[in-house]
Amino acid sequence: xxxxxxxxxxRRGRTDLENHLIDGLVDGRVSRRExxxxxxxxxxxxxxxxxxxxxxxxxxxxxxxxxxxxxxxxIRVASSVPTAAIEPVSVADAGGLLMLQQxxxxxxxxxxxxxxxxxxxxxxxxxxxxxxWTFTLRKGVKFHSGAEMKADDVVASIDRLADPANxxxxxxxxxxxxxxxxxxxxxxYTVEFHLDAPNGNFPYMVSSDNYNAIIIPADxxxxxxxxxxxxxxxxxxxxxxxxxxxxxxxxxxxxxxxLPDRTEFTFFGDIQPMILALQGRQVDVINQLPxxxxxxxxxxxxxxxxxxxxxxxxxxxxxxxxxxxxxxxVRRAIAxxxxxxxxxxxxxxxxxxxxNDSPFAPAYPSTDxxxxxxxxxxxxxxxxxEAAGAGKGFKVTLTTERYLEIPEYAVLIQNAVKEIGIDxxxxxxxxGAYYGDAVFGKSNWLDSVMGITDYxxxxxxxxxxxxxxxxxxxxxxxxxxxxxxDQLASSYIAALDLEAQKQTAGKIQRLLLEETPIIFxxxxxYLTATAKGVTGVQPTAMSQNYLDRxxxx
Amino acid sequence: xxxxxGQVLPGNVGRAILGPLADQRAVDALNHxxxxxxxxxxxxxxxxxxxIQGDMGMSYIFRAPVAPFxxxxxxxxxxxxxxxxxxxxxxxxxxxxxxxxxxxxxIDRIISLGGLSATVLPEFVTGIIFILIFGVWLDWLPIAAxxxxxxxxxxxxxxxxxxxxxxFLVLFGYIARMARSGMIDALDSDYTRTAxxxxxxxxxxxxxxxxxxxxxxxxxxxxxxxxxLIGGLVVVxxxxxxxGIGSLIFTAARGKDFPILEAGILTIGIVYSVATLxxxxxxxxxxxxxxxxxxx
Numbered sequence: 001x002x003x004x005x006x007x008x009x010x011r012r013g014r015t016d017l018e019n020h021l022i023d024g025l026v027d028g029r030v031s032r033r034e035x036x037x038x039x040x041x042x043x044x045x046x047x048x049x050x051x052x053x054x055x056x057x058x059x060x061x062x063x064x065x066x067x068x069x070x071x072x073x074x075i076r077v078a079s080s081v082p083t084a085a086i087e088p089v090s091v092a093d094a095g096g097l098l099m100l101q102q103x104x105x106x107x108x109x110x111x112x113x114x115x116x117x118x119x120x121x122x123x124x125x126x127x128x129x130x131x132x133w134t135f136t137l138r139k140g141v142k143f144h145s146g147a148e149m150k151a152d153d154v155v156a157s158i159d160r161l162a163d164p165a166n167x168x169x170x171x172x173x174x175x176x177x178x179x180x181x182x183x184x185x186x187x188x189y190t191v192e193f194h195l196d197a198p199n200g201n202f203p204y205m206v207s208s209d210n211y212n213a214i215i216i217p218a219d220x221x222x223x224x225x226x227x228x229x230x231x232x233x234x235x236x237x238x239x240x241x242x243x244x245x246x247x248x249x250x251x252x253x254x255x256x257x258x259l260p261d262r263t264e265f266t267f268f269g270d271i272q273p274m275i276l277a278l279q280g281r282q283v284d285v286i287n288q289l290p291x292x293x294x295x296x297x298x299x300x301x302x303x304x305x306x307x308x309x310x311x312x313x314x315x316x317x318x319x320x321x322x323x324x325x326x327x328x329x330v331r332r333a334i335a336x337x338x339x340x341x342x343x344x345x346x347x348x349x350x351x352x353x354x355x356n357d358s359p360f361a362p363a364y365p366s367t368d369x370x371x372x373x374x375x376x377x378x379x380x381x382x383x384x385x386e387a388a389g390a391g392k393g394f395k396v397t398l399t400t401e402r403y404l405e406i407p408e409y410a411v412l413i414q415n416a417v418k419e420i421g422i423d424x425x426x427x428x429x430x431x432g433a434y435y436g437d438a439v440f441g442k443s444n445w446l447d448s449v450m451g452i453t454d455y456x457x458x459x460x461x462x463x464x465x466x467x468x469x470x471x472x473x474x475x476x477x478x479x480x481x482x483x484x485x486d487q488l489a490s491s492y493i494a495a496l497d498l499e500a501q502k503q504t505a506g507k508i509q510r511l512l513l514e515e516t517p518i519i520f521x522x523x524x525x526y527l528t529a530t531a532k533g534v535t536g537v538q539p540t541a542m543s544q545n546y547l548d549r550x551x552x553x
Numbered sequence: 554x555x556x557x558x559g560q561v562l563p564g565n566v567g568r569a570i571l572g573p574l575a576d577q578r579a580v581d582a583l584n585h586x587x588x589x590x591x592x593x594x595x596x597x598x599x600x601x602x603x604x605i606q607g608d609m610g611m612s613y614i615f616r617a618p619v620a621p622f623x624x625x626x627x628x629x630x631x632x633x634x635x636x637x638x639x640x641x642x643x644x645x646x647x648x649x650x651x652x653x654x655x656x657x658x659x660i661d662r663i664i665s666l667g668g669l670s671a672t673v674l675p676e677f678v679t680g681i682i683f684i685l686i687f688g689v690w691l692d693w694l695p696i697a698a699x700x701x702x703x704x705x706x707x708x709x710x711x712x713x714x715x716x717x718x719x720x721f722l723v724l725f726g727y728i729a730r731m732a733r734s735g736m737i738d739a740l741d742s743d744y745t746r747t748a749x750x751x752x753x754x755x756x757x758x759x760x761x762x763x764x765x766x767x768x769x770x771x772x773x774x775x776x777x778x779x780x781x782l783i784g785g786l787v788v789v790x791x792x793x794x795x796x797g798i799g800s801l802i803f804t805a806a807r808g809k810d811f812p813i814l815e816a817g818i819l820t821i822g823i824v825y826s827v828a829t830l831x832x833x834x835x836x837x838x839x840x841x842x843x844x845x846x847x848x849x
Contacts, residue, residue, distance in 0.1 A: 083808060092575060164582065273792050273794055432807065437565060438577075
């Protein structure tokens with residue numbers, strides 16, 4: 001039952017945008033899950049969102065309280081080897097970003113449920129246009145060195161990432177939205193971000209989603225590996241490149257103190273030794289477990305699997321500017337020849353969600369779920385091939401990378417398209433050879449007529465909508481150029497309002513189903529394996545892992 | 554050659570470090586900061602002059618001096634090679650002797666066929682089997698070959714037994730066959746027949762006349778395996794999480810970390826040369842004909 005009196009109280013002092021979201025919840029246009037997620041994006045606090053949900057007749061918020069484990073454990077984690085120095089500006093791999101996150105914190109945290117939560121920022125809000133976002137910082141946060149974290153540190157940390165002279169891995173996130181100098185200190189605890197263009201999802205850009213964006217001191221000299229000086233619940237004990245790292249509890253932490261006394265990270269060059277180490281009880285956690293390689297652990301009674309819904313996926317691109325894929329009917333025919341249920345249940349052992357040939361995964365609240373799911377339809381596929389003048393089939397090469405289950409996926413596609421007369425030749429390369437220089441003309445990824453490419457998890461679809469699909473996108477391996485699409489993608493990214501996002505998402509989904517420059521077959525879950533009796537391990541789909549609540553039985 | 558070989562590989566260092574999805578400006582900035590946008594000859598001259606003066610340079614990916622990485626990894630590889638040698642050389646030679654003394658009997662067939670079969674099994678297969686048996690099921694030996702800090706000699710050896718086992722299988726058959734073949738030739742030779750006929754005890758014949766001649770080819774084989782044991786154990790090092798020079802070079806090659814790659818390959822080259830020299834010296838010590846030939 002709705003309590004309008006409380007709702008009226010809650011609406012007072014809120015912006016039009018926030019009140020519009022509350023209206024959506026009250027009249028049923030927005031689900032409670034969407035309300036919580038989008039409300040958190042707009043900077044509404046979780047207690048506020050819970051109260052509004054309660055007043056709108058949805059009951060209380062799901063309890064965030066977790067069972068308190070036993071303190072004092074040493075949690076041992078198997079991780080991939082960081083491929084380069086642990087340097088917040090340039091880290092670009094799973095092993096490296098896991099190290100950053102053990103000690104570092106972000107302005108906000110993109111949790112496993114894709115809901116933004118305050119971290120070093122207590123709150124944030126956009127202006128009406130969505131091109132200026134104001135963040136209020138938490139007071140009393142100290143770096144491990146003892147200095148207090150203030151606005152100057154935030155400005156310096158973000159400017160460092162937005163500076164093209166700094167070989168920043170975060171440039172690909174900020175380009176077009178945030179330049180060096182556009183992060184401004186208002187006072188010691190308030191920071192404004194002045195964007196180049198409106199962006200309704202901006203807080204994700206400075207959240208844990210942008211794994212480089214940990215806040216470090218303003219006077220940082222580029223020597224992070226010396227002491228890993230940041231603000232998190234653990235402090236560095238020892239880091240040895242290529243070997244491992246250990247961390248100890250930070251007793252000066254601003255929040256609830258970590259339960260474990262220590263955490264130990266052991267770096268492995270391959271998944272198989274990690275599995276053996278977990279089975280041999282030499283580690284407690286495997287940070288990331290690929291489904292196919294780890295299939296033996298999925299039903300092991302001594303192992304618990306933490307499975308997170310993620311939007312990581314493998315894009316199958318087809319060159320829209322080149323035969324035999326110039327005609328969208330041929331591209332649609334290929335997409336229709338694939339049995340996605342088989343991919344989900346067989347290849348991914350049920351640890352995936354179906355893709356519908358757009359970046360809008362089921363996990364995103366802005367995804368328009370009224371758009372029909374594309375299913376295998378060989379009859380229609382053959383008709384499309386006939387209509388496109390390709391009824392006799394053709395021979396074409398699919399080039400891809402040797403990574404996770406991509407080679408097996410390629411073989412399944414090869415078998416599927418055989419049914420409609422296409423002879424698919426596979427060229428499977430190591431990752432270095434596949435990506436090459438990663439610029440057009442010097443990359444198998446960007447130049448191949450057809451290929452499969454791995455894309456990691458993102459809390460919002462902005463990057464997927466831009467770089468691989470926009471006409472001028474730097475990762476546009478399908479060479480897809482469509483003005484209508486470009487405009488739709490830009491207006492989706494700019495939209496602050498969830499309903500406007502949903503409406504545009506629906507249009508994008510339908511356009512991409514018609515054009516099918518890229519097949520999005522499935523979005524695979526992020527798996528973490530723990531030994532039985534280990535609790536409180538909280539991974540994210542970005543390969544981060546929060547161990548401050550972890551304990552052992 | 555290593556320097557030039559590295560330059561013709563596809564991709565560039567900045568891209569390898571920042572990943573395929575990094576902004577091109579970031580890649581260019583990183584390449585500039587590493588000095589990789591300078592002419593090749595200038596880069597080569599800088600590298601070679603520093604190397605000659607004992608400065609191996611800075612690692613591109615770890616942004617730290619190369620020397621400690623190479624020295625630590627070489628030390629680790631030598632420790633593993635030593636444990637493997639200590640296990641396989643005496644047992645391989647013994648197996649060869651036993652087989653030769655029992656030619657065409659079941660024990661000979663078991664040693665020859667078993668050794669040969671074990672040699673062709675890849676290390677990653679035998680390694681996983683050993684880990685499952687001794688590390689997971691029996692829980693006797695540590696799975697990873699990374700001993701705790703400040704571990705003593707015996708602790709380090711304890712951690713190296715499991716990774717040395719697949720190496721034992723790879724080399725045992727090879728060494729045993731060489732020893733067997735040398736023994737059979739020596740046993741058939743005139744000087745052995747003479748020694749037996751002049752009434753020397755059988756043990757003296759074997760020790761003083763047969764073994765000394767029979768082991769000469771085996772020593773050459775052992776010397777040539779030194780390079781493999783020190784630089785060629787990428788699979789074993791990866792499986793047992795061991796920081797040897799093989800995996801260091803492999804990582805450097807994948808990450809286009811040329812300073813480590815070049816220093817690592819040169820180091821292995823030096824190890825090969827030293828091992829060959831030691832084998833030559835040993836050969837001449839054991840074979841007086843070579844020494845006499847030189848003197849004449």
